[in-house]
Amino acid sequence: MNFPEHKLIYYIQKWVDLSEADAASILAAFEPIAVKKKTQLLAPQEVCRYVYFITSGSMRSYHIDQKGTEHIYQLRLENSWISDLESFFSQKPSKYYIESMEDSTLLRISFDRLEMLYAEVPKMERYFRILFQKAYINALQRLNSTMWDSAEERYQDMVKENCDILQRVPQTYIASYLGITPESLSRIRKKK
Template sequence: MSTAEDSKLIYYVKKWVNITKDDEAAILSAFEQATIRKKKDLLVPGEVCKYNYFIVNGCMRTFYIDEKGVEHIYHLRFDNNWIGDLESFFSQKPSKYYIEALEDTHYIRISKERLDKLYDEVPAFDRYFRILFQKAYVNALKRLNANMWEPAIDRYNDMLREHPDMFQRVPLAYIASYLGITPESLSRIRKKNNK
């Protein structure tokens, strides 16, 4: 990997755990670089999620389509974020989700087998992933609670604080789906906020 990718992944690992130069080399050698074009699928329902992905730069979404043909967006992920179907990845059972690139995206990926070996080689990386999973679990609960109890305008404002450039990068219909509201409701909220 080039220096830019090295520094991005290692920077985010070092935010949570201490690693040596040897650890850095072991971590980086476990990942493969790849790119995907806008509108292409990284994963489709029925496939096993064979990799966990770190987005170096770009944007992706995880979604499913219900029995009525309606899309429901589960994740929107941007630069320096992880994406994958962890249930499928760890169980090695078929996924229920699509993962689609919303922009031309450069990412690095690690297989389950290689990740398991890396946990043994670099115990700090095992701790790093444990911290990530805990944060992901807490965030999933917060999002579930927000969708049940918080007004849509509060969810919208929280999203804007976290990702101020989202409206430049993600279609409005996808943002509405992610927030669990209709595109019309999103338009009303945006008009109200812009007054």
């Protein structure tokens, strides 16, 4: 399990059983890439061409509003996925940036190649359905959290989900993700 691509197979097999032939087809469908810190993989008005599995490093997606304020939508570390699914599936321009926060290695698959993979390995359609359902539920929970939970509760939930994020992601990004100011985040962290 030392090869980055084996992490992908490991995480897929948490949801669906794969034969060796299935695993080989999946690995052949994904393209490995390495990016340096601060590399943009997507910018607004571009169509999102890939879904990325992060094998090492960290990524973020964000939007810059008309006032120039950055709003972080996703913070992702290794062994997770990142993309703009709305743009990816509609093949329409994105509103987001996707950028590496650290030197990172990724496995990516294009829209067309994913469609072919569904035919080659039908279990992948089930896997991605589960994955996209979970992404949808997470997005709804995050939206609900910003409406009803306090900033402190949102912070605690984020720490419970992934405590490594605090050591690896700049505080300004965490504050933006939580929808609070860096000063508010500082006050919350001092209480703990």
